[in-house]
Amino acid sequence: MNAYQVYNETKGQHKEVLEIADTVLNEFQKRYGYVTFPSNMDSITKLYSLIQSGYSNLLWPLLKDLNYSYEFEIPYILANMDARIRCGIPPELCSEWKFFYSMNAITRIQNNYVLDTKVGTLVTTPLVLYLQDLTIQDYAARRFYYGFCHDASERFIKENPEYEAVTGLIPHQFGRKQYHSYVRQNGKVFDFANGTCIAEEEYNQVIKPIVLNTVHGYELEEAEAKLDGNEIGPEKCLLLRLAVSKQRKM
Numbered sequence: 001m002n003a004y005q006v007y008n009e010t011k012g013q014h015k016e017v018l019e020i021a022d023t024v025l026n027e028f029q030k031r032y033g034y035v036t037f038p039s040n041m042d043s044i045t046k047l048y049s050l051i052q053s054g055y056s057n058l059l060w061p062l063l064k065d066l067n068y069s070y071e072f073e074i075p076y077i078l079a080n081m082d083a084r085i086r087c088g089i090p091p092e093l094c095s096e097w098k099f100f101y102s103m104n105a106i107t108r109i110q111n112n113y114v115l116d117t118k119v120g121t122l123v124t125t126p127l128v129l130y131l132q133d134l135t136i137q138d139y140a141a142r143r144f145y146y147g148f149c150h151d152a153s154e155r156f157i158k159e160n161p162e163y164e165a166v167t168g169l170i171p172h173q174f175g176r177k178q179y180h181s182y183v184r185q186n187g188k189v190f191d192f193a194n195g196t197c198i199a200e201e202e203y204n205q206v207i208k209p210i211v212l213n214t215v216h217g218y219e220l221e222e223a224e225a226k227l228d229g230n231e232i233g234p235e236k237c238l239l240l241r242l243a244v245s246k247q248r249k250m
Helices: 003-032 043-063 070-086 093-101 134-142 149-159 200-206 218-225 240-249
Strands: 103-109 113-115 120-126 164-171 177-185 188-192 196-198 211-218
Touching: 003 043, 003 177, 003 240, 043 093, 070 103, 070 113, 070 120, 070 164, 070 196, 093 103, 120 200, 149 164, 149 177, 149 218, 149 240, 164 240, 177 240, 188 200, 196 200, 211 218, 211 240, 218 240
Parallel strands: none
Antiparallel strands: 103 113, 113 120, 120 196, 164 177, 164 211, 177 188, 188 196
16 A cells, blocks of 8 residues: 555545544534534534533433444544643643543643543643743643644644654544654653653553654754655655554555
8 A cells, every 4th residue: 555545545544533522512502502612623622612511411412323433533633732821821720621531630730630531540841831841831832732733743843852742643532543743852752742741651641652753952863864755745744754654554
């Protein structure tokens, strides 16, 4: 299978997720009435919006037989925690977390947050509050990187070659997978897309990434030179191209 087939099949799973979410939303509205959403929301975001609004008990009967992924809720929650912190809103005081199926409790201890979830316990440090490495904090504070995991990770390791970028597959909703990149060093994961630092052991236990490729910043040029002409096009982030190159050989 060539690289484009591998990449397109994996990316196509996102469309499948949106179609399943649409089916759930339509069934919910048939049973309980029409719900208005902002026009810029896709169907999975609409689904989360309903969950956050307190309709989880009504939604769960529609989801439980669809291989709904607890793990995929966690990155979404982490990214939303980051967004709230940037706006000066204490995440631990937001009531919507209790409506997510994966969440039991969120507790703040100084600059750390302890997430008690159905798939394990995570101790997270929001990167905008991360004081152990001001290089990390400064980079995270430049912008909110949600949806730009490959780009953010690649640019960071170019600026900081001693760090290593990891690209792999993480659980998407309803049993699917999606690509994701993050940075690691000394047993810690720095996930710029979700704005958090987590011990790598905990990250692997809860998020469950399937690692496709790892590369330090100082290895990027050599790694790119080894790609052949059958890889996905140069318009894609290098981290993603390197990962697909490994994925097609698995």
